[in-house]
Amino acid sequence: MLRSKTLILFLIKALVIYGLLSAPLTIYDETYGTFYRKIAGFFFSNFRETGFVKFREWKAPVTTHINLGNYNQVRPDGTSKTAYVDINTRYLGYIPTVLLISLVIASPVPWKRKLIALPVGLILVMCLILFKQWIALLSLSEETPWLELTNFTGTRKTLLTFANRFISVTSSSVLYFVVAIWLFVTFRLDDFKPQTKGK
Numbered sequence: 001m002l003r004s005k006t007l008i009l010f011l012i013k014a015l016v017i018y019g020l021l022s023a024p025l026t027i028y029d030e031t032y033g034t035f036y037r038k039i040a041g042f043f044f045s046n047f048r049e050t051g052f053v054k055f056r057e058w059k060a061p062v063t064t065h066i067n068l069g070n071y072n073q074v075r076p077d078g079t080s081k082t083a084y085v086d087i088n089t090r091y092l093g094y095i096p097t098v099l100l101i102s103l104v105i106a107s108p109v110p111w112k113r114k115l116i117a118l119p120v121g122l123i124l125v126m127c128l129i130l131f132k133q134w135i136a137l138l139s140l141s142e143e144t145p146w147l148e149l150t151n152f153t154g155t156r157k158t159l160l161t162f163a164n165r166f167i168s169v170t171s172s173s174v175l176y177f178v179v180a181i182w183l184f185v186t187f188r189l190d191d192f193k194p195q196t197k198g199k
Contacts, residue, residue, distance in 0.1 A: 006108050009108070010106050010107065010108055011106075013105070013106035014102045014103055014105075014106035015102075017101070017102040017105055017106060018098060018099060018102035021098035021101060021102060022094075022095060022098050026061060028094065029060075029061035029062045029089070029090055029094070030061040032089060032090070032093065032094040032097070033057060033061045033062060033064060033089045033090075034057075036055075036064065036089045036092075036093050036094075036129075037055040037056065037057065037064055037089075039126070039130070040053075040055050040064075040130065040133055041053075041054070041055045043130055044133070044134070044137060047068065047137060047141075047149065048141075048149050048150065049149075050070050050071045050072045050149070051068065051069065051070055051071070051141070051147070051149045052068075052069050052070075052071055053066060053067065053068050053069075053137060054066070054067045054069075054082075058086055062088050062089055062090040063086050063087070063088060063089075064086065064087050064088075064089050065084065065086050066084060066085050066086070066087060066137075066140075067082040067083070067084045068082055068083045068084070068085075068137060068140055068141060068144075068147065068149075069081070069082035069083070069147070070147050070148060070149055072148070073147075073148075081146075083140055083141070083143075083144040083147055085136070085140055087133075087136070091171050092129060092132065092133070092171075093126075093129040095171070095175075096125055096128070096129065096174050096175060096178045097122065097125055097126075097129075099175060099178050099179075100121050100122065100125050100178050100181060100182055101118065101122075103178075103179070103182040103186070104117050104118050104121055104182060104185070104186055105118075107182075107186050107187075109186060109187065109191070113186065114186070116185075117182075117185040117186040120185045121181050121182060121185040121186070124181045124184075124185070125178055125181060128174060128177055128178070128181070129174070131167075132167055132168050132174060133168075135160070135163045135164055135167055135168040136164065136168040138150060138152075138160055138164075139160060139161075139164040139168060142157070142160060
């Protein structure tokens with residue numbers, strides 16, 4: 001009975017926290033969008049050997065406009081033709097992030113452990129999101145061969161196609177990874193052992 005109450009209380013807490021954090025408020029979208037563009041710009045400003053990527057807000061706080069170009073194709077006047085794509089940073093990164101926060105805070109573990117699990121989990125989720133972005137950039141590069149940044153064949157092309165289809169394009173697969181990260185950083189094996197009643 002105690003375990004059932006603990007589970008129900010956890011689910012209620014997680015849903016409430018997630019509901020509050022995932023509300024479609026402009027301040028959330030603006031703050032995370034700005035954060036994401038800075039982080040992604042830091043890691044991907046130089047892409048592969050001669051490529052460059054620019055991230056900027058586009059039409060709405062949730063939308064990030066990405067331009068992918070090749071330094072070797074920059075004209076004398078400083079302009080160049082680039083491939084571009086728009087992404088929704090809310091679905092790409094914000095929702096997975098607040099899901100992890102909600103799960104960790106609601107978890108029935110001591111606060112000391114939560115304070116360790118939260119930053120570690122957030123770093124791992126950010127790495128996951130950036131990995132997803134990297135796959136998307138590789139795929140965009142492959143779809144625009146005139147950029148001359150990638151030319152995958154055989155197994156490498158098959159792996160890229162698989163990763164793009166099941167990791168980059170879909171949002172649900174990332175959420176599964178977030179749940180796995182939550183379990184990894186929050187719980188210990190002893191937490192899953194049956195509790196023995198005291199005398």
